[in-house]
Amino acid sequence: MVGAHVGAFEGRRGCSPSYETETVSPYMQAFVLLDGEQKFMLDGMPFHLEAGSGRGAGPVAGMFCISHPCPLTFQTETDVLMRKVRISAPLDWFSALAGEEGARVPELARFFSGHLSRHVFTPYPRLIELAEQILDPPPSLSGEFLALYRQSRGLEILSHICRSLVDTEGRECAAITTRALRQSEKAREFILSHLSEPLSIDRIAREVGATRSSLQRGFASSFGMSIADFTRQSRLEAAKDAIERRGTSIAQAAYLAGYAHHSNFTTAFKRAYGVPPKLKRR
Numbered sequence: 001m002v003g004a005h006v007g008a009f010e011g012r013r014g015c016s017p018s019y020e021t022e023t024v025s026p027y028m029q030a031f032v033l034l035d036g037e038q039k040f041m042l043d044g045m046p047f048h049l050e051a052g053s054g055r056g057a058g059p060v061a062g063m064f065c066i067s068h069p070c071p072l073t074f075q076t077e078t079d080v081l082m083r084k085v086r087i088s089a090p091l092d093w094f095s096a097l098a099g100e101e102g103a104r105v106p107e108l109a110r111f112f113s114g115h116l117s118r119h120v121f122t123p124y125p126r127l128i129e130l131a132e133q134i135l136d137p138p139p140s141l142s143g144e145f146l147a148l149y150r151q152s153r154g155l156e157i158l159s160h161i162c163r164s165l166v167d168t169e170g171r172e173c174a175a176i177t178t179r180a181l182r183q184s185e186k187a188r189e190f191i192l193s194h195l196s197e198p199l200s201i202d203r204i205a206r207e208v209g210a211t212r213s214s215l216q217r218g219f220a221s222s223f224g225m226s227i228a229d230f231t232r233q234s235r236l237e238a239a240k241d242a243i244e245r246r247g248t249s250i251a252q253a254a255y256l257a258g259y260a261h262h263s264n265f266t267t268a269f270k271r272a273y274g275v276p277p278k279l280k281r282r
Contacts (some may be wrong), residue, residue, distance in 0.1 A: 004089040006154030008134050011081045015254060021073040028065040029088040030161045031129035032123055035059075036082030045116050061127050062120035063161050065091060065112050075135070085131040087154045107166045117161035119165045130157050180218030183210045187219055187227065195235050196256065201227060232258070236272050245278055250277050 003270075024042075037050040043066075048131050051059050111117045119248040130153045141149050186208040191199060197227055204227065205215045239257040242248035248256070254265035269277045 003093055004087050004151070004155065004158065006134065006150045007086045007088070008150065009082055009084045009086075010135050011083070021071045023069055024066060024072045025069055026066050026091050027088055028063065028085055028091055028094055030061075030063040030158045031084060032061045032084075032127055032157060033059060034128065034131055034135075036084065038082070038084075039074070041071075041073045042066060049120070057126055059123050059131075060120055061123035061157075061161060061164075062118065063111075063158075063165065064116065064118040065114070067091065067113065070115075081137060085134045085154070085157065087158045094136055105162075105166060107169045108162055111165060117260040119161070119168065121164055121168070127157060127160050130160075136219040180210075180214065181222050183208045183215060184219045184222035187215060188223065188230070188253040191227070191231050192234060194236050195231075199231055231270070232268075233272070236269060239277070240269070240273065253277060 022139075022146060031049070033049050033051045035051050037048075037052075039046070039048045039050075041047070041228060042064075045066070049060055049062075095104065095109075111119065134150050134153050134157075137146055137149055187204050187210075190207050201212050201216065206211045208215065210218070216227060219225075219230070223230060224242070225233070235257040239248075239253040242256055243253050251262050254262040255262075257265055258267070259265035259268070266276050
């Protein structure tokens with residue numbers, strides 16, 4: 001199996017001047033772009049990597065993958081000379097690193113299973129240092145030692161970029177989870193404050209600033225029941241309290257619980273509390 005290849009580009013123009021389209025096979029590429037710019041199309045999707053040059057340079061790092069053969073076309077050629085390190089490998093090489101399928105890191109498995117997945121970020125000092133070492137290795141190294149030197153630093157770059165991907169996805173998931181919990185708590189408070197009113201999912205979602213589907217998923221995850229079940233249970237609790245504390249009639253309690261017919265209310269009440277509502281009256 002072909003392994004990872006570490007490439008170093010020093011003083012090369014950002015893109016090929018031919019603008020010809022070629023077909024590329026499935027592979028992944030991690031990179032650190034220290035200077036210059038690349039703008040290209042993969043399967044019709046634009047990619048633009050720009051680090052600038054000189055004192056205004058802002059290095060970028062990242063990774064993308066191609067899961068099936070597709071056309072590649074470079075779009076522009078710039079006058080800025082490129083300084084870039086890339087680590088490329090076939091997708092099966094990367095997936096084989098974990099050995100057994102169940103040992104794979106889920107975030108990486110999802111990333112490499114998606115066609116044209118991409119992850120781009122601002123590199124931290126260690127990544128820049130590793131890239132500079134590949135571009136400017138010790139002059140005493142040559143042959144196999146130079147190849148091993150560059151390979152070791154290239155693999156460390158790949159490891160750092162994969163870790164960035166996993167950490168970023170984790171932070172995004174945590175942010176989503178926190179937002180969903182806040183929305184679910186707001187929905188719960190809104191339901192309890194408006195039990196006597198019509199409560200559709202759409203209305204509740206609008207009140208808390210969520211989509212219908214995301215609110216339903218988040219609420220079920222946060223409270224272990226659907227919004228409809230929580231609303232029904234809360235109305236029954238309110239009706240039970242009204243019967244026990246205020247001696248409310250069964251018909252009025254049924255209305256409070258959202259039941260048009262008190263017979264249906266009685267059935268639901270007995271299912272929930274084990275006795276018919278008339279036995280709860282003072």
